[in-house]
Amino acid sequence: MTSNHQNTETPLIDPACYAAATAAIRTEAVRLLVAGEVAAVVGYRAGRRTGSVMPDVATTVEAAGQLLFSPACQNNLALFLSKAKREVLPHGRVAIVVKGCDLRALAGLIGESQLRRDEVHVIGVACPGVFGANADLSKPLSAEGLARKCRACKVHLPEGVDLVAGTLPPLPDLPDLEAEEIARLEAMTPQERWAFWTEQFSRCIRCLACRQICPFCFCTQCLCDRNRPQAVDTSPRPAGNTAWHMVRAMHLAGRCSGCAECERVCPMDIPLNLLNRKMAQELYELYGFEASMQPQEQTPLTSYRDNDDQSFIK
């Protein structure tokens, strides 16, 4: 980690940017609720602890006036529009606050016919970056605290939304640690990679936070919860853990929006987004597919071409 990159006196990103986004979100949220255009605004509000935030479903003008955007706004709120959490929203049109990466998830859900674009009012945030896992939310955002995904972010500015809240400041140019880590793993022998991943997976306690927080894990019956047959062992042992994370990576291949929420919420600090990002890279190379802020009709694993590569098939 490049911990000395930035000292704490000059923040990595001007806090005024977040304040401006906050003001714009509040104005829009209040306007939408007053005008009756939406039944609720899904956004972020402050938690009890210094700097902490939590998702909020604001249905009143008071609540809307307390929505905010800060580097602690890590959650991908598209989760609330997936089947898993949608029941908590009031009936009717809703507005949602999304960062660029979250918008890709929203677009993915629309692409998978989970919701229609006209059912949501999308408030995009010009997002300079958010905290990663293990960061101290009470401190200003530093290069060390910045989420790894944000270093490689290409969607700071959401497109195709109903409103963009805030403007982008000049962004720091930081090395893409995730890409470096993937390259490091690729350069290893298979035995070394196996040792790396099995050590990581051995820490897994199967709290399933990775699944529950993922907007794309909306199956009403997860394969891994089925027991006739038991495809993946449920006990938190290395064997079942490895199978679980591989199955998950496979089920997200070509769908994952890269929000890296699975990695952030993992209490055991397993670098899950490396798997997702690696799969995304491969699917781009093989089929030219990338997660997008615009809904796409097909994902690479639900479509095909007659002339797809089959050099690996005898």
Add this chain to the structure above:
Amino acid sequence: MHAEKQHHAFEPKLVAFVCTWCTYAGADLAGTSRMHYPSNVRVVKFPCTGRIDPVFILRAFQKGADGVLVSGCHPGDCHYMAGNFHARRRFAAFRQLLDFVGVDLDRLQFSWVSAAEGGKWVEVVTELTERIRQMGPMREFRELDAEEHWSAQLDEPEIRAAYNAIP
């Protein structure tokens, strides 16, 4: 199978996931034509390669397979029009994942074997068997299955004896 069957120090266990229309029929043809191929392979048939979930392959390795073969109809011959086209993409992606996690891809073979290709079935199975024989047993998944979290481990009896011996 036959008198001239060689004895090897290691007989690999192979699992073949095949589609019922092409490869299964091809394997059947090999059998009815009295062609010889290694008996190391256990065949599991599916309606279509499109039904073969990567989790089956993981499960096979976890349950002790040393190698896995997935085989179905040639592109364009799928009885369900596009099952094998989807499978082709899915397995292309799955191979990348396996590789990234550190599984040796030589243990996994994909092939197109039609109902008429009894000979190709024999060739594919023989080649894979020989290759896996050279590679030796698939240790990784089996070791993983034996691994326990430290808190669930018991002392080795020798350690216990040593502990008890110390005053």
Add this chain to the structure above:
Amino acid sequence: MCDHNKNIYKPYLATIDAIVDETPDVRTLRLVFQDEVVRDSFAFRAGQFAEYSAFGFGESTFCIASAPTRNGYIECCFRSVGRVTEALRRLEVGETVGVRGPYGNSFPVEQFFGKNLVFVAGGIALPPLRTLIWQCLDWRDKFGDITIVYGARTESDLVYKRELAEWQERGDVRLIKTVDPGGNGPTWDGQVGFVPTVLEHAAPSAANTIALVCGPPVMIKFTLPVLEKLGFTDEQIYTTLENRMKCGLGKCGRCNVGNVYVCKDGPVFTAAQVKAMPQEF
């Protein structure tokens, strides 16, 4: 503190001695413990349950459906709906299952001495009462009138058909069997109608009587008001609850209804106790 060598999760081994298919998907297994000492010493009270293993698939919770007065074997009765019950169903006579138990509380049968009993059961819920019914029939002279109201959706859904016939033959039991409207075949000799309605028509007296009710939630819901109308107090009504359990020992934390552990404080409760519980079952 405890006998540390006793693995409380380790079941006794039992051999399937007989299999009876009660309905197309409900089966009775008669089990004989393999260990002679266990066979002789295993004792339970009517209402208690056990954890039954199909090795390789897991454990499932059912009441012990045979009577405590019949020694040498126990019986369980289950519908195959899940992983374990389907695996139990695949087992044949002579094969081995695991049994842990008996667990939970039981019907306070001594308190019923000298009283009239009304059993009300629906569908697959007869087994938890059948254990007590046979115990009472084995000790027939200790009780007053015994009435059994039992119903199921259709004729084929009735369990223990041969025993229903036996009870019907006996002069010392009043059996009223019923099937839901439309569930009766051409040779049906019982009543047609839902259990609560049939019970209301049968109108057993509440005087010096205990009612024992077991059935699906919807049946219970409509039966309790009928009993009330007939003059039963909540203390005169007993029922058994079921919930998903894993340990059966008050530890795994899933069978609780509010602060009541069905596995330890139950499964037998009076209607008064059930009414005091939060609506969480």
Add this chain to the structure above:
Amino acid sequence: MTLTLDNLHRLIDALLAKKVRVVGPKRTGAITVYAPLAKGTELDLDQLPRRSAKEVFFPPCETILSFEKRDGKTTVSDPDLDLLPETVLIGVRPCDAAAPGILDAVFSWDYDDPFYLERRKRTTIIGIACTASDDACFCTAVGLAPDARQGSDLFLVPLQGGGFAVESLDAKGSALKERHAALFSAGSNAQPLPLAVPAVDPLDLAKVKAWLDENFEHPLWQEIADRCAGCGACAFLCPACHCFDIVDEGGEGSGCRRKHWDACGFGKFTMHASAHNPRDVQAQRYRNRIMHKFKYYADKFGQTLCTGCGRCIRWCPVGIDIKAVLDEINGK
């Protein structure tokens, strides 16, 4: 008595030489977890481990029996509990050290769980006063303190200028100290380091329980559950959550029966095979979590299933703050 940091490391090495398993906070990658130490210097006292110390007594997954079917005969064997390792659990802060004492009740009422109790018997706990807290900590609000001795056999108080004051609290602690007497020295004049007293609003647990007694049905549950994603992170990191599942793994021919952590937040936790689910929605499940900790366990065993370690607050993926929930209940 006092102990220098070097001698604490030497104590660990001496125990290891005697084939004792020494478990303590250990840095692995970016996080610290409880793990068996290979040498004294691996001990990391700077961070509260990500997972609680309960796993020493109640592993995430353990084999409770194995079975084999051969020639039509089934045999079942259980693990030899005599082979459970003798353990010294070291560097445990009061919020973790107090938990096993709370869990003893449930693992020994009526039926004694030998896996848990035998591990308890074989483990000596060396607690340490807490000198670093954050704003998720709330031990003082649930009746503990940064220097609470509950659960510790031996207790260390960090001193200014390094080293620890040592206090033995029971026979287990004294025995350990006496066996390694050479490493300890007589008391010093050094002052203890200031304790990390969390700056939190106090809670009246009796008042919280009284509210819970009356409010099984309340809009608060739905309000919290609107946010809850239904994972098990809170329960699995918690020092006091102890729900588990029992599963058979392996094959039909041979395999193991395992007991592993489970969480009441999972949708399938209470689901019957028939698909009926008594706690069908997240609000019911979250309610059960709070009720179990602050009412049911108190009803059954007179204790609270919470030590205020703050892990569930720090690691909730959606920012649910149990202290804020309790504050709200306390204020009603």
